[in-house]
Amino acid sequence: MSKARDRELGMDRPITRRNFLEGMAVATAGGASLGGTAAPTHAAPGDAGYPPVRLGERGQNPGANRVMHAIRDGEFWLDAPDAEQTAERYDLVVVGAGISGLAAALLYRQRVGNTARILILDPLDDFGGHARRNEFRASNGAMLIGYGGSQSLQTPSYFSPAVKALLRDLNLDLTAFKSKYYDEQWHSRHGLESAYFLPKEKFGSDALVKVGESAADWVPDSPFPEKVKADLIQLLDNPPDYLAGKSREEKFELLSRTTYKDFLLNIAKVDALIADLYQESTTDYFGVGIDATTALDAWGNWNPGFTGMDLGDKPYKTMSPSGRLVLTDPDPYIYHFPDGNHGVARALLRALHFRAMPARAMEDLVTTSVNYAALDEHDSRTRIRLNSTVVKVRHAGDPATASSVDVTYANGGKLYKVSAGHVVLACWNRVIPYLTDELSEAQATALKDQQKVPLIYTNVQIKDWRAFNNLKIDGFRSPGHFWRGAEIDFPVSMGRYRFAQRPSDPMILHMAKVPLGGKEGDPARTQAYEGRKLMQGYTFEQMEREIRDLLGRALGGGGFDPARDVEGIAINRWAHGYAYEYMRPTDTFWPDGPLPIEAARKGWGRIAIANSDSGAYAYAHSAIDQAVRAVRELVGAAEGAPSFSDFPGPPRNRIGL
Numbered sequence: 001m002s003k004a005r006d007r008e009l010g011m012d013r014p015i016t017r018r019n020f021l022e023g024m025a026v027a028t029a030g031g032a033s034l035g036g037t038a039a040p041t042h043a044a045p046g047d048a049g050y051p052p053v054r055l056g057e058r059g060q061n062p063g064a065n066r067v068m069h070a071i072r073d074g075e076f077w078l079d080a081p082d083a084e085q086t087a088e089r090y091d092l093v094v095v096g097a098g099i100s101g102l103a104a105a106l107l108y109r110q111r112v113g114n115t116a117r118i119l120i121l122d123p124l125d126d127f128g129g130h131a132r133r134n135e136f137r138a139s140n141g142a143m144l145i146g147y148g149g150s151q152s153l154q155t156p157s158y159f160s161p162a163v164k165a166l167l168r169d170l171n172l173d174l175t176a177f178k179s180k181y182y183d184e185q186w187h188s189r190h191g192l193e194s195a196y197f198l199p200k201e202k203f204g205s206d207a208l209v210k211v212g213e214s215a216a217d218w219v220p221d222s223p224f225p226e227k228v229k230a231d232l233i234q235l236l237d238n239p240p241d242y243l244a245g246k247s248r249e250e251k252f253e254l255l256s257r258t259t260y261k262d263f264l265l266n267i268a269k270v271d272a273l274i275a276d277l278y279q280e281s282t283t284d285y286f287g288v289g290i291d292a293t294t295a296l297d298a299w300g301n302w303n304p305g306f307t308g309m310d311l312g313d314k315p316y317k318t319m320s321p322s323g324r325l326v327l328t329d330p331d332p333y334i335y336h337f338p339d340g341n342h343g344v345a346r347a348l349l350r351a352l353h354f355r356a357m358p359a360r361a362m363e364d365l366v367t368t369s370v371n372y373a374a375l376d377e378h379d380s381r382t383r384i385r386l387n388s389t390v391v392k393v394r395h396a397g398d399p400a401t402a403s404s405v406d407v408t409y410a411n412g413g414k415l416y417k418v419s420a421g422h423v424v425l426a427c428w429n430r431v432i433p434y435l436t437d438e439l440s441e442a443q444a445t446a447l448k449d450q451q452k453v454p455l456i457y458t459n460v461q462i463k464d465w466r467a468f469n470n471l472k473i474d475g476f477r478s479p480g481h482f483w484r485g486a487e488i489d490f491p492v493s494m495g496r497y498r499f500a501q502r503p504s505d506p507m508i509l510h511m512a513k514v515p516l517g518g519k520e521g522d523p524a525r526t527q528a529y530e531g532r533k534l535m536q537g538y539t540f541e542q543m544e545r546e547i548r549d550l551l552g553r554a555l556g557g558g559g560f561d562p563a564r565d566v567e568g569i570a571i572n573r574w575a576h577g578y579a580y581e582y583m584r585p586t587d588t589f590w591p592d593g594p595l596p597i598e599a600a601r602k603g604w605g606r607i608a609i610a611n612s613d614s615g616a617y618a619y620a621h622s623a624i625d626q627a628v629r630a631v632r633e634l635v636g637a638a639e640g641a642p643s644f645s646d647f648p649g650p651p652r653n654r655i656g657l
């Protein structure tokens with residue numbers, strides 16, 4: 001791209017582009033790959049050191065996983081210094097400060113009692129793991145809050161009794177999203193509709209196409225060739241029974257071993273451009289495109305083409321090892337804090353350590369500043385130590401009889417050792433075999449079966465949303481562009497935090513990318529693994545240019561000027577994102593089992609395994625369910641304790657046949 005084009009896009013504009021290398025090496029003596037602390041965490045709001053206001057490159061940026069990668073590559077222990085044995089002894093050490101780790105800490109405290117001393121360690125510079133908050137300050141002084149990862153609580157009606165109980169204990173009244181916080185009329189009040197931006201790279205010429213109720217309303221005005229228009233209208237509005245003559249069971253069976261792409265091209269026989277249009281339609285939930293998602297799962301994902309096939313109720317898929325249920329999603333998608341599920345992480349922090357999160361009401365969780373300086377106070381019963389990567393866990397003696405576990409972690413270029421009565425490993429499954437030599441080969445292999453899906457969640461602060469209002473759209477999908485599209489943030493107001501009302505108000509746009517690699521049709525695990533490698537190559541500059549390019553081209557007709565209107569960018573990289581969810585046709589054991597997670601998550605000695613990976617289910621409620629299981633493995637369940645979901649589900653995106 002030319003310098004003149006870069007200027008036009010505003011690449012020279014002064015916005016924060018600093019890459020805060022979380023856990024980045026600031027090696028002192030020895031251990032070139034030892035993690036250090038790149039930036040202070042004891043900072044106040046408004047201070048550039050306050051983690052949520054750090055913009056630029058966030059999430060698991062290249063520095064965050066440096067220590068674990070050095071261990072993986074066999075380099076770390078070659079020149080690591082001796083660990084300093086501290087006098088710190090805890091009842092519980094939790095590895096990972098994501099929702100699962102925080103929930104495990106609270107559940108343990110509830111079970112063992114308030115005197116329990118707990119330490120939570122995490123390499124990132126903020127707590128919450130994937131549940132991440134980005135804060136912006138608009139030019140008019142208003143605070144804008146965005147979610148940098150885990151977005152919303154999905155389908156609370158299906159939460160297990162244990163998850164519901166925990167949310168109740170956190171004083172989170174989810175019904176308030178319906179009655180007070182989520183403005184379900186916001187889009188219709190402003191007359192905004194969804195749209196496609198069809199980029200010239202894929203579709204010949206740039207076009208913004210508004211999507212109406214029925215295809216017959218909008219497809220005729222699209223720039224597609226006539227054959228594509230006819231196919232699309234039929235697929236969307238009036239699809240025939242493409243498998244006429246087969247029973248429902250036979251149809252399910254066939255759809256469960258056919259990718260949606262094959263379904264479109266070879267069963268529905270629509271034009272290939274339509275497959276291009278839908279290629280990324282399954283990435284939000286499945287983390288993989290239609291070339292590796294079954295048609296059955298695509299049906300559950302509300303993809304078009306199935307309404308004429310007599311498949312039964314619109315599915316919301318659920319699975320249990322024995323059950324073969326097809327359900328309808330009973331809940332609207334409104335359970336969203338302005339900072340996404342970081343709101344849940346804040347509620348957990350409040351319950352664990354009120355001085356660090358002194359919020360009274362549920363609304364206050366959004367606007368109260370976290371006292372980061374208090375997170376690791378030595379007199380607190382729960383301590384959260386950020387910028388700290390656990391590198392080893394080992395029982396002090398035979399795991400069957402040992403009374404403690406040594407936990408070694410890297411922080412500030414040094415290694416420290418603390419002692420724990422119990423340990424919950426709430427980090428990812430794949431990390432665990434690198435932390436211990438106490439596991440069997442079979443369990444280590446089962447843990448490594450999890451192949452996390454990489455994702456990038458980006459918040460773009462814009463001066464106002466006039467362009468959207470002028471075009472009467474609330475966002476668009478951009479198949480074939482680097483970014484999947486852009487959407488106006490969720491219309492949520494809580495307490496003093498108010499969502500934009502006037503088009504002249506500042507706004508946050510959400511943009512996402514699921515970087516997939518390998519070749520078309522490769523299994524989801526391969527695409528995720530290869531995609532992570534691709535993602536490592538993306539520079540902030542490249543991603544910023546793509547943001548500005550896309551917004552300029554898609555919204556230019558509404559008066560959007562990327563050089564003038566983009567005021568801030570936070571790009572949250574999640575190289576290790578969604579937990580991998582089993583999928584047909586690759587995972588032939590699905591859903592009858594045995595599932596690799598069953599062997600993978602077995603605790604040993606004084607150590608238990610939590611995290612959403614151990615449920616093979618990429619949801620906050622799975623992270624909590626797995627924490628419940630892990631804590632019960634260590635200290636047993638209280639009498640009459642509510643049940644939890646041991647297995648993934650009930651998912652929105654899996655049909656167990």
Ligand SMILES: Cc1cc2nc3c(=O)[nH]c(=O)nc-3n(C[C@H](O)[C@H](O)[C@H](O)COP(=O)(O)OP(=O)(O)OC[C@H]3O[C@@H](n4cnc5c(N)ncnc54)[C@H](O)[C@@H]3O)c2cc1C
Pocket residue numbers: 068095096097098099100101121122123124128129130131148149150151152153154341388389390391426427428431455456457574576577578579610611612613618619620621623
């Ligand atoms: C972009 C994105 C969007 C999502 N959207 C949703 C959504 O809308 N709804 C939903 O329910 N779920 C969503 N999820 C799924 C999300 O994974 C869960 O909601 C939940 O946040 C998972 O929590 P967790 O604690 O299991 O894992 P994580 O949040 O990944 O926490 C694990 C923690 O372990 C730490 N760790 C790793 N290695 C070590 C080590 N060696 N030492 C110490 N700590 C370590 C990590 O840094 C991390 O903080 C989303 C995920 C992503 C990535």
